[in-house]
Amino acid sequence: xxIDWILTHLGEERARYxxxxxxxxxxxxxxxxxxxxxxxxxxxxxxxxxxxxxxxxPTVEILRKKIAALEGAEDCLMFSSGAAAISAAVxxxxxxxxxxxxxxxxxxxxHKLLASLLPRFGVRTAFVDGTDVAxxxxxxxxxxxxxxxxxPNSLTFELQDLAAVAQLTKTRGIRTLCDNSYSSPLNQSPIxxxxxxxxxxATKYINGHSDVVAGALCGPQTILRDVFRGPFMTFGAAPSxxxxxxxxxxxxxxRLRVERSGASALKxxxxxxxxxxxxxxxxxxxxxxxxxxxxxxxxxxxxxxLSFAPRCSDTSAIEKLxxxxxxxxxxxxxxxxxxxxxxxxxxxxxxxxxxxxxxxxSAPPHLIRLSIGLEDPDVLIADLEQALARI
Numbered sequence: 001x002x003i004d005w006i007l008t009h010l011g012e013e014r015a016r017y018x019x020x021x022x023x024x025x026x027x028x029x030x031x032x033x034x035x036x037x038x039x040x041x042x043x044x045x046x047x048x049x050x051x052x053x054x055x056x057x058p059t060v061e062i063l064r065k066k067i068a069a070l071e072g073a074e075d076c077l078m079f080s081s082g083a084a085a086i087s088a089a090v091x092x093x094x095x096x097x098x099x100x101x102x103x104x105x106x107x108x109x110x111h112k113l114l115a116s117l118l119p120r121f122g123v124r125t126a127f128v129d130g131t132d133v134a135x136x137x138x139x140x141x142x143x144x145x146x147x148x149x150x151x152p153n154s155l156t157f158e159l160q161d162l163a164a165v166a167q168l169t170k171t172r173g174i175r176t177l178c179d180n181s182y183s184s185p186l187n188q189s190p191i192x193x194x195x196x197x198x199x200x201x202a203t204k205y206i207n208g209h210s211d212v213v214a215g216a217l218c219g220p221q222t223i224l225r226d227v228f229r230g231p232f233m234t235f236g237a238a239p240s241x242x243x244x245x246x247x248x249x250x251x252x253x254x255r256l257r258v259e260r261s262g263a264s265a266l267k268x269x270x271x272x273x274x275x276x277x278x279x280x281x282x283x284x285x286x287x288x289x290x291x292x293x294x295x296x297x298x299x300x301x302x303x304x305x306l307s308f309a310p311r312c313s314d315t316s317a318i319e320k321l322x323x324x325x326x327x328x329x330x331x332x333x334x335x336x337x338x339x340x341x342x343x344x345x346x347x348x349x350x351x352x353x354x355x356x357x358x359x360x361x362s363a364p365p366h367l368i369r370l371s372i373g374l375e376d377p378d379v380l381i382a383d384l385e386q387a388l389a390r391i
Contacts, residue, residue: 003070003186007251011065025245026058047228054236055228060244066251067206070185071198073218077232078244082181082201083109084237085215086148089197090114092227093146093175096122101139102148103130103160105362107179107201110148130160131291137168144172149195150179152295154305154334155344155363156282157182159291162298166194175223181205181335186258187301197223204335205304207250208257212243257337257374261304264377268370269306271381277388282307282367305334307369310391315345315352315365317391322368324390327375327383334371339380342369 017024031050033039046055068076079085114125126139151160177197178190184205190198202214269283284295285302328341348365
């Protein structure tokens with residue numbers, strides 16, 4: 001795969017728009033037809049034709065081609081959020097009475113979809129420890145139609161052996177869906193390992209500038225056409241042409257940003273792991289991570305997201321530490337050019353005690369997630385040092 005050619009040239013038929021280097025924003029909601037016969041013909045296949053921007057738009061289409069190529073997929077659908085992409089993939093894969101297996105601690109809105117919304121329509125989900133494929137196999141039922149993976153997840157970074165899960169489902173007729181947002185298409189290729197569908201929060205690394213909310217779903221065209229005819233067109237969660245154009249602009253620097261962020265995150269994770277005030281660091285590319293060997297096997301390079309927990313008895317120390325940071329912004333999300341700190345303490349009452357044992361289904365209250373941006377890693381380390389000195 002020639003990544004640089006994909007990011008810079010794939011899908012950009014410049015002769016069609018005056019040989020402009022940057023693609024145009026086709027800012028229209030509708031397209032007109034030369035005849036009733038043409039209208040009839042094109043509206044029969046909105047997946048591939050331009051009739052109404054809720055379905056397909058030329059600017060969005062360029063983006064679809066690039067992300068599909070980056071993932072090694074036959075095609076891609078773009079959505080107005082990552083949650084919409086995952087939801088559409090799930091809804092298109094199950095019916096009332098079906099069963100889903102999902103790994104523990106998925107993205108919060110994936111969990112809400114599976115645990116709260118779908119049970120209203122007769123769809124059950126079993127949440128399992130996906131670090132061992134035997135746990136996934138043990139949870140399968142005759143009614144299981146979908147396995148939802150997130151490797152690694154974006155808080156405590158548990159991985160799944162994607163090739164082993166794909167092998168498990170090959171003869172069972174069970175569809176697999178993997179959220180690949182943490183690694184980006186550059187650092188991990190689930191489809192090459194046998195996974196059916198790959199989802200992204202394109203808000204994160206794919207866009208990379210914290211100014212667009214979007215999602216992507218990659219996979220075989222046969223499945224994506226079902227998604228398109230069903231939840232995609234019905235729920236109408238399509239991105240705007242301008243948002244697609246912003247993501248195209250973000251893709252130009254994807255390789256540079258992902259490489260810089262990952263290299264800096266590894267350096268910071270190593271520094272935190274050696275700090276006397278740090279109890280634990282969660283990062284797949286540290287040798288201390290229990291699945292370090294699997295990370296090296298199926299991920300091409302380190303990612304830019306890590307978590308750590310300081311030594312403390314309750315979350316009041318976490319608040320003091322995070323309020324003292326000067327180079328990290330306090331915010332949710334990740335994958336942008338700026339460095340962020342997101343403490344789980346913000347979702348607990350003040351001064352919540354730190355439990356002795358970690359709960360398998362949630363992150364501990366003293367965890368701090370760091371999204372490493374494009375700043376000098378030594379500057380970020382100095383900021384963490386002065387903040388840790390205050391607790």
